[in-house]
Amino acid sequence: MFALIDCNNFFVSCEKIFNPGLEGKPVVVLSNNDGCVISRSNEAKAIGIPMGIAIHKCKDLIALHNVRLFSANFQLYGDVSNRIMSILKDFCSEMEIYSIDEAFLNLKNMKINDLQKYGQEIHDRIYRWTGVPVSVGISPTKTLCKAANEYLKVTKASPGLRPPSPKGEGILIDKCMTLNTPEKADAALSALDVGDIWGIGRKYSEFLNRYGMYRAIDLKNADDRWVRTTMSVVGQRTVFELRGTPCIELDAYPEAKKMIISSRSFGRYVTTKEELKESVACYTARAATKLRSQGSVCGIISVAIMTNRHRANLKQYYGTTHCSIPTPTGYTPDLVKHAFKCLDEIYKPGYKYKKALVTLSSIVPEDSGKINMFEQDYAFEKNNKIMKAFDDINKAWGKEKIRIGAMGETQPWRAKREMVSPRYTTVWEEILVINN
DNA sequence: TCTGGGGTCCTAGGACCC
DNA sequence: TCTGGGGTCCTAGGACCC
Numbered sequence: 001m002f003a004l005i006d007c008n009n010f011f012v013s014c015e016k017i018f019n020p021g022l023e024g025k026p027v028v029v030l031s032n033n034d035g036c037v038i039s040r041s042n043e044a045k046a047i048g049i050p051m052g053i054a055i056h057k058c059k060d061l062i063a064l065h066n067v068r069l070f071s072a073n074f075q076l077y078g079d080v081s082n083r084i085m086s087i088l089k090d091f092c093s094e095m096e097i098y099s100i101d102e103a104f105l106n107l108k109n110m111k112i113n114d115l116q117k118y119g120q121e122i123h124d125r126i127y128r129w130t131g132v133p134v135s136v137g138i139s140p141t142k143t144l145c146k147a148a149n150e151y152l153k154v155t156k157a158s159p160g161l162r163p164p165s166p167k168g169e170g171i172l173i174d175k176c177m178t179l180n181t182p183e184k185a186d187a188a189l190s191a192l193d194v195g196d197i198w199g200i201g202r203k204y205s206e207f208l209n210r211y212g213m214y215r216a217i218d219l220k221n222a223d224d225r226w227v228r229t230t231m232s233v234v235g236q237r238t239v240f241e242l243r244g245t246p247c248i249e250l251d252a253y254p255e256a257k258k259m260i261i262s263s264r265s266f267g268r269y270v271t272t273k274e275e276l277k278e279s280v281a282c283y284t285a286r287a288a289t290k291l292r293s294q295g296s297v298c299g300i301i302s303v304a305i306m307t308n309r310h311r312a313n314l315k316q317y318y319g320t321t322h323c324s325i326p327t328p329t330g331y332t333p334d335l336v337k338h339a340f341k342c343l344d345e346i347y348k349p350g351y352k353y354k355k356a357l358v359t360l361s362s363i364v365p366e367d368s369g370k371i372n373m374f375e376q377d378y379a380f381e382k383n384n385k386i387m388k389a390f391d392d393i394n395k396a397w398g399k400e401k402i403r404i405g406a407m408g409e410t411q412p413w414r415a416k417r418e419m420v421s422p423r424y425t426t427v428w429e430e431i432l433v434i435n436n
Numbered sequence: 437t438c439t440g441g442g443g444t445c446c447t448a449g450g451a452c453c454c
Numbered sequence: 455t456c457t458g459g460g461g462t463c464c465t466a467g468g469a470c471c472c
Contacts, residue, residue: 031440038440054439072440099472201470232446234470261442310439357441415440 001107001115001180002250004137004145005088005122007081010101011039014080015070017131018424018432026067030055033265033415034071071417079425083130091122096251104142106250119176139179142248143241146198147216148177151188154196182244189216189242199238204231216242256294256363262287263357266413269308270353276305277340278408283358284339285404288332289394291360292387297328299362301335303342308354319346320357328364331383332390335360336406398427 007013011029016022026044028037036054047065049058061067081100088095092105112118119136126134137148152174179185195205197216207230213219219227220242228236237247262283270276280303291298302322307314321342329335339358393402400407422430 033438033440035439052440056438059438102472199470203469232469234446257443259443263441265440308439355440 001138001140002142002145003105003107004149005103005134006149007101008133008135009039009041011077012041013132014077015421022068026065028067029070029072031072033267034418069419071420073421075423075426080130080132084126084132087126087129094250094252104250115178115180116176123175136176140244141241141246143198143238144179144185147188147192148179150192150196152177185244186217189220192216194219256296258363260287260290260360263355264415265355267416270413273347275413276343276347276353276356278411279356279413280339280343280358281336281404281406283356284336285332285407287358287360288330288335289391292330292391295366296363297330297366298360299328300324301338302359303339304357305346305353306355307351314352317348317351321345331387332404
């Protein structure tokens with residue numbers, strides 16, 4: 001048996017912890033640049049604000065219902081997430097952190113008499129200790145756990161009936177769903193759209209619909225050979241998992257990232273190379289920090305710059321190139337130099353740039369000894385020490401407290417975050433004040 | 437005015453190896 | 455009459471996830 005714990009409306013729930021006045025109100029958290037909706041309270045779902053919509057498209061709804069808006073506050077969400085994960089670790093040491101708001105537990109070696117009660121306990125403790133409500137799905141496969149969670153979201157109505165709201169708009173009403181028998185699993189799969197299943201996205205959903213499969217149960221009963229040839233081994237695995245045969249193991253120790261991306265849209269258009277350089281330096285530094293934190297170095301860096309693809313009336317341009325680094329490195333100044341070389345190749349004046357993107361790849365462990373034989377790199381040790389100090393300072397004193405000059409001073413191109421809440425749990429100055 | 441950011445896996449085809 | 459067999463690596467494209 002596996003359990004999947006999924007935080008409900010996670011970012012919004014984090015905002016509510018220190019702001020109980022939000023309870024019962026429509027609340028929305030926005031993406032970078034306060035652009036689109038990435039988390040909604042139940043009340044916001046109920047008045048019909050869709051996931052992912054550009055916020056300016058629902059101005060009227062927001063005004064009409066006095067929807068509370070928040071810029072994304074990932075320092076807060078990340079910290080709350082860590083707290084929840086550590087609570088879960090107490091329940092079961094074999095755990096996979098699947099995303100910022102989800103984790104799988106492997107219940108294989110545990111003696112649990114009443115699974116439903118166990119799930120309920122997980123919910124209760126996390127809610128009591130952090131204020132975040134979670135839902136719990138328990139079943140023999142990870143895909144069925146996902147289905148159990150999905151089922152909790154879509155069924156306020158009696159089992160087997162579709163709720164009135166469209167797919168993914170469901171509102172959670174219960175805490176734990178256990179699909180530990182084929183009968184229970186079938187009942188849930190009969191109530192779910194095929195597209196609700198983990199691993200079935202938009203394309204496969206449309207494809208399956210064309211062959212008359214609309215419900216998850218239809219996919220579960222599909223012909224093996226047909227699935228294998230049309231949906232590859234990935235689809236095949238999904239089908240087996242729906243039947244209760246585990247094919248996807250718990251991944252408790254995820255491997256180092258093979259690719260690290262850092263990109264942001266700008267708060268306003270950028271036209272000069274100088275400002276592009278600042279942003280590219282910033283994104284490179286951010287990616288390099290991540291790279292070092294997993295003990296890796298990278299051999300390829302690529303840079304892309306682009307205009308606003310949503311503006312048909314503007315001249316469009318997407319420029320990208322990459323360069324390989326003879327001696328794989330995690331040293332920020334060197335990476336920035338290479339990034340600038342890329343930028344020199346792709347920059348064209350006369351465009352209004354909206355976004356830049358830096359990717360590190362060919363990632364290998366720092367100690368893999370892949371040293372360039374033509375270059376005696378005496379600086380290697382020294383640079384490592386510098387970066388170590390660099391990272392330690394930023395860890396102790398806050399992000400980008402120490403940074404390289406190329407990142408610029410005022411950074412006027414930075415994204416807007418006009419409605420950000422305090423970082424209640426990670427910055428002393430922003431701790432909640434009860435009474436002044 | 438205004439539309440996010442960061443990842444993974446699989447397949448097919450070409451180049452190349454012995 | 456006749457043209458091997460088996461393999462790796464790389465890239466692009468397509469699908470998916472949160």
